[in-house]
Amino acid sequence: MTKPLGYYTNYKPGDETLLATLQDDYGAAFEKISKREKLVMLTALASHIGCQLEGDCRAEIFTITKQITQQVTIADQIGIMEAIIGQIRYGQNFVVQEENPPMEN
Known part of the structure; x- marks a missing residue:
């Protein structure tokens, strides 16, 4: 982070x-936080936020x-x-739409 915390957050x-x-x-x-510690924080924050969102993650993303x-x-x-x-933070959120099963006759 090369800019102060307030640049990225609502902190004043x-x-x-x-x-x-x-x-x-x-x-x-x-x-005063090491690169390793920042990565741990990033992992924990991303996991926390990801768990708040609806939907599942496609298997291909893990691959x-x-x-x-x-x-x-x-x-x-x-x-x-x-x-x-x-x-x-700034982009559009692509939402994966589940395919509708074919209609049965």
């Missing part, structure tokens, strides 16, 4: 919230994720994460 200096505490304890750009982890450089994996975060 002077707020007395958890965001203020995080910034005070770990730095405005989370510079392509495994392929990405095995065949794509770490730098590009981080780039994919950044792209996905931007799409989740």
Whole structure:
């Protein structure tokens, strides 16, 4: 995070919230949190938010994720994460529609 927490959140200096505490304890750009710790936080937050959403995840998503982890450089994996975060935050949400079974005669 190269910009301060308030750039990405609703935090405003002077707020007395958890965001203020995080910034005070770990730095405005989370510079006191290691890369590994940030990834753990990202994993936990993504899992929590994902569980709040309706619907299931297609099996192919697990397959392509495994392929990405095995065949794509770490730098590009981080780039994919950044792209996905931007799409989740600002992009349209593609909803997988279940196919209707064919009508029986």
